[in-house]
Amino acid sequence: MLEDSFGRQFHYLRLSVTEACNFRCQYCLPDGYDGPSSDQFMSLSEIDTLLQAFASLGTSKVRLTGGEPTLRRDFIDILQLTANTPGIERVAMTTHGARMEKYASQWKQAGLDQVNVSIDSLDPRQFAAITGQDKLKSVLRGLDAAVSAKLEVKVNSVLLNDFSDSRLQRFLSWLKDMPVTLRFIELMETGDLSQFFSKQHQSGSPLKTTLENMGWQPIVPRKDAGPAQEFYHPDYAGKIGLIMPYSKDFCKTCNRLRVSAPGKLHLCLFSENGIDMRDLLAKGDVQEVVTFLKHALGTKHATHYLHEGKTGATKHLAMLGG
Known part of the structure; x- marks a missing residue:
C-alpha cells in the first residue's frame, strides 16, 4: 500500500489522458485550449505500465480525466485497459458530458462504473455563458442515458460569486426526482486565473449551513471516496456534496495521487x-515504476498551501482535471 510520512494511504489515482478540451469554461479555459498536441501525451503502453504499478501498490480506484478525456481517439481502449487491470476495482471518469448521450452505454460495457459531469447551471443561457457552449440540453440527455446505462452519476457545479438562491432552488427541484449526486465545488486558484479567482471565489460554508437547516444529513464516505462532504435528504432522489478545499483539515484525509497526460506524477493538485x-514508463518496467512511486511519496507535503496563494504547476484545471 502506498503510504506517505503522515500516515495517509492512497487508494485512488486520478489519471489525466489529455489536456485538450473543446469547452471554454470561465474558470478553466476561457480562451480555449492552446496547449501540447496529442502526440506529447502518454501512449497506451505507457498507461498500461503506470496502471500495473499503481495497482500493485494497492490502488483500487482510477478516475480518467483531462481536459476532456473522450477527445482521445483511443479512449475506449484506455477505459478497457483500466477496467481489466488486476486490482483496479472501480473506474470513473470526468467529462463535460457532450458525448455522453451517444456513448454512455458503450462506456459502461467497456468497464466504466461512475461518471462525473460538469453542469454549472440548469439555465441554458447561463450554462452557455459559463462554458462557451450552448449544449445544456444535450448534456442533460446524456445524464439520462448514463442513468439508464446503470452508471453512478455525479454532477459537478463550481461555486461562483453570482451563485444565487434561485439557482440553488432550481438544482434542488431537479434533485427531487433525479438520482444523481450534485457536488458544489469551491473555485480554486490557478496560475492563469488569479484575478478571476479573487473576484469570483465563494466559500461553501454558508451553503453547508443552509443545507443542514433544510434537513440534509451527512453520509459516511467510502475508503476510496474523493474529498466531498456528501449529504442525503429523505425527500430527494438525489444527493448533494460539497468540496471545500479552503476548509480546515481538507488535506488530512487525502487518499489520491495524480498523473498528468505528459506522464508527470503530481503528489498534489497544487503546491508542486x-x-x-x-x-520510466517508456521502458515498460513495472517494478522500476513501483520503486519510483514509493520514493516519491516520501516527499509529499501535509497540505496544498492554497491558503498561501501557491498553485504549483497548475496553470489551469484542464492540466490535471481538478
Missing part, C-alpha cells in the same frame, strides 16, 4: 510542479 516519470 510534478515529477517526470515518462522515461
